[in-house]
Amino acid sequence: MSEMGRIERKPTDRELIDAAVAAGRVTVCPPGPGLAEPLRPETRLPDAASRGISDRPQKREVRRIGVRGALEWAFGIEHASLRFDDADYFGGCFGVEYLLMERGRLKAKIDGGGRSPIDDDADLIADAVQWALPRGSALRVQAMAKAMSMPWSSPLVPKVEPAAWVCGRGGWRGRTADARGLGAEGWRPMDRVNRLGRRVREAVLYTPITWAVSPQQVARRRRDHLDWWGDLLTVRNALRGVDLRWIEVTDAMPPMQPWKDQS
Template structure:
């Protein structure tokens, strides 16, 4: 079902729309155009541990007074559940990346993307440079020294050449991409747990579903 699906009713009881945390984030930031606000509370410093759910609850209370205005969504109304989700993302603790991770989570959700963990990337040994001509491709070699050799009864100096190689993609690049994915995944887990435990959403029900923790290990 689309994240824009309507809330239904059964027997007069409102049925919450069930969304995994990634879908809920995409609904909030991409569909509802919620904005990520990162104000610093007076009692929290830059070296603190994020805003925590207490601050999110304060944001929630404030939202209850001004949700009719649609304060962020130009020409429309931003659903208050989307504002709550955005406020929760803003509360990511420093141990999970803090403000920088909050911005990354919001940007990816707004674009409907998952972090690029370089699917299928395998580091391979390849020549540093390739020379192309009509006969095909040839690895470029460089002089690494000279040797004296006896050739047709005469001693001659000859070049010793070698082909410089490298590994592409760099193993460190692959590792960094997958660390970045796992950091994002952990941040989503924190947001999911906070939304479920906080019980602040009125029409959206966040489920325990999560993206794969390490998709590169799946067969």
């Protein structure tokens, strides 16, 4: 073969490295713990199986809660809502396509982001409330569930306070008035001896009071609580016929007369 047709083979990287090592131009370092040395068994991280973690999705369990807990979960946590406004004022619910067309016609910005879709069980609970109760009662149940409270949420007792206040040397006190203004039920001026030893006639003073919390207000709050409790009983019975997937409504009810338990 002629020199023109001879093909020279170039040394590979491995051959060049071996030649440099043989010539003493490369210092070979032993493998250290941070380079090629494998981790010791005691230093290896535990795998998922040894830590008790399964790769499979966890099985979802059915929760057994009372009707108040179910309503607070549906309206307060999942943010389900009643649909009275759409049905009453617009003659029915509009579809998503109609809303998108109207927003496009008005050149309105499409809402984006926000929270995840509402759970199907929460929508079914809201529909049961709307179907089983009148409008006013359903709105009250929804408001109480969103606030996670009940009409009788704090002790309420009748009490009185001064009708007017005045600030003096001793601080704030009730404003006094002449007892003669009460008519036949008032007191006439009384005689007394002052510090100088003189007999003087002075008016008898009293403090007009008013009801800060009247008995009528307490009775109204109790009636509201009893009505709300009856609405929850109706909703509980209505949910018995609803096929919920992950919630089972139990017989548990909030206290019917919590004012009897307050100290």
